[in-house]
Ligand code: IMP
């Protein structure tokens with residue numbers, strides 16, 4: 001079987017949307033200092049662009065979780081691989097995620113980060129597969145709502161690959 005990469009969201013559209021999200025976030029947090037918490041590895045490219053689109057004083061932190069057993073199906077359980085290294089107590093925290101699928105990862109992260117008592121805790125995700133989300137929660141900033149398709153690129157991987165693609169796309173088997 002041959003594999004073809006198809007584009008779902010072009011790099012140009014992503015860049016435009018990220019700039020708009022950055023402006024919206026900067027307005028909402030005006031006069032405050034932010035902590036962006038990027039969820040590795042998937043968010044690293046989105047985080048880099050988003051951080052530069054938010055014109056506010058901020059610090060950037062990262063943590064790593066893993067949830068997917070094989071390539072494309074959720075194992076249901078989320079594991080913390082490494083945690084934040086600086087305190088977020090009393091800080092305004094914005095979680096930066098690549099994609100919300102079932103919502104299990106975010107539910108875990110919200111519970112985990114709340115234990116550190118931030119002043120506020122919000123979520124910014126580039127993509128949301130709305131139809132698949134089982135966990136009820138409010139997503140404060142969403143880049144794009146997408147159909148139930150396994151996507152790659154702009155940080156998102158399939159078995160570790162394709163993170164470096166500038167577009168968000170999917171693999172078509174022909
Ligand atoms: P959730 O816990 O089911 O919401 O899954 C969230 C995590 O699974 C994301 O942070 C991604 O790392 C990964 N994931 C979910 N859907 C996709 C996809 O379509 N492509 C690549 N990774 C995905």
Ligand code: MG
Nearest residue numbers: 039042043098
């Ligand atoms: Mg992820």
